Amino acid sequence: MARQPLIAGNWKMNLNHLEAIALVQKVAFALPEKYFAKVEVAVIPPFTDIRSVQTLIDGDKLLLKHGAQDVSEHDSGAYTGEVSAPMLAKLGCDYVVVGHSERREYHAETDEVVNRKARAVLKNQMAPIVCVGEPLEVREAGGHVEHSTSQLINGLKGLKAEQVRQVVVAYEPVWAIGTGKVATAADAQEVCAALRAALADKYGRDIADEIRILYGGSVKSSNIGELIGQTDIDGALVGGASLNGDEFAKLSAMAAGGPLP
Numbered sequence: 236m237a238r239q240p241l242i243a244g245n246w247k248m249n250l251n252h253l254e255a256i257a258l259v260q261k262v263a264f265a266l267p268e269k270y271f272a273k274v275e276v277a278v279i280p281p282f283t284d285i286r287s288v289q290t291l292i293d294g295d296k297l298l299l300k301h302g303a304q305d306v307s308e309h310d311s312g313a314y315t316g317e318v319s320a321p322m323l324a325k326l327g328c329d330y331v332v333v334g335h336s337e338r339r340e341y342h343a344e345t346d347e348v349v350n351r352k353a354r355a356v357l358k359n360q361m362a363p364i365v366c367v368g369e370p371l372e373v374r375e376a377g378g379h380v381e382h383s384t385s386q387l388i389n390g391l392k393g394l395k396a397e398q399v400r401q402v403v404v405a406y407e408p409v410w411a412i413g414t415g416k417v418a419t420a421a422d423a424q425e426v427c428a429a430l431r432a433a434l435a436d437k438y439g440r441d442i443a444d445e446i447r448i449l450y451g452g453s454v455k456s457s458n459i460g461e462l463i464g465q466t467d468i469d470g471a472l473v474g475g476a477s478l479n480g481d482e483f484a485k486l487s488a489m490a491a492g493g494p495l496p
C-alpha cells in the first residue's frame with residue numbers, strides 16, 4: 236500500500252493566534268486543493284493558537300490538518316500548566332508531536348515519558364508523531380542508527396500492533412535542526428530505512444510498510460524533492476520553513492510531486 240506523504244509544519248513557540256490565522260489563510264490560498272489528493276499537510280501551532288486554527292479550518296472547510304506540539308501524559312487533575320490529550324482531541328487535533336528533541340533536551344523528557352505521552356495520544360484517537368534522532372557527538376561516533384532505533388522502540392513500548400499502525404515517526408538528527416545543515420538524502424535514508432527495519436522486526440513487515448517516517452532538520456522547498464525521493468522517507472517535519480506561508484505551500488506542492496503553477 237502506498238504511503239501518502241505528510242508535511243507537518245511545527246511552528247514551535249512562534250506566532251500568536253492572530254498571526255496564526257494569517258499564516259493558515261496564506262497557506263490555504265497558496266496551495267490549490269488538487270495538491271491535497273497527493274499530500275497531507277498539517278500545521279502544528281502552539282497551544283494558544285489551536286482553537287483559532289481549528290475554527291478557521293472547520294469554518295472554511297480547508298483541507299489542512301492540525302495538531303499540537305506536546306501533551307501531558309495525564310488525562311486530567313492537578314498538573315498545573317499541562318494540556319491533556321482529551322483537551323486536544325476536543326479541539327479536533329489530528330496529530331500530536333511527542334519526544335521532540337527540544338522537549339527531550341530542555342525538559343528532560345526520557346523515552347519512558349515519550350512512551351506515556353504516545354499512549355495518551357493514541358487513547359484519545361489522535362496520531363502521535365514520535366520524534367527520534369541523534370545529537371552530533373553520537374553521529375560522529377557512528378552510533379546514529381542504534382541511538383535512533385532504540386529511542387523509537389522504547390517510545391512505542393507496550394503498544395498493540397493496531398496502535399502502532401497509527402503512529403507517525405519523525406527522524407530528526409539534532410545537529411540538523413534549525414542549523415541550515417540538512418542531512419544528505421542518503422544519510423536520512425540510511426536511518427529511516429533502519430527505523431523501518433526495526434519496526435518490521437518488532438511488529439511485522441505489513442505494519443512497518445504502512446507507517447510513515449518523516450525526516451526533519453532544515454527542510455525547505457529546495458531540498459524536499461530529493462529527501463522525499465528516498466524509499467523510506469514519507470514526508471517532513473518542518474520547523475523554520477513552515478513559518479512562511481508561500482514557502483510552506485511550495486514545499487508541500489513539491490512533496491505532492493510538482494511545483495506550484
Ligand SMILES: O=C[C@H](O)COP(=O)(O)O
Pocket residue numbers: 245335407411412413414415451452453454472473474475476
Ligand atoms: O520540528 C521540526 C524540526 O525541529 C526541524 O526544524 P527546522 O526545520 O527549523 O530545522
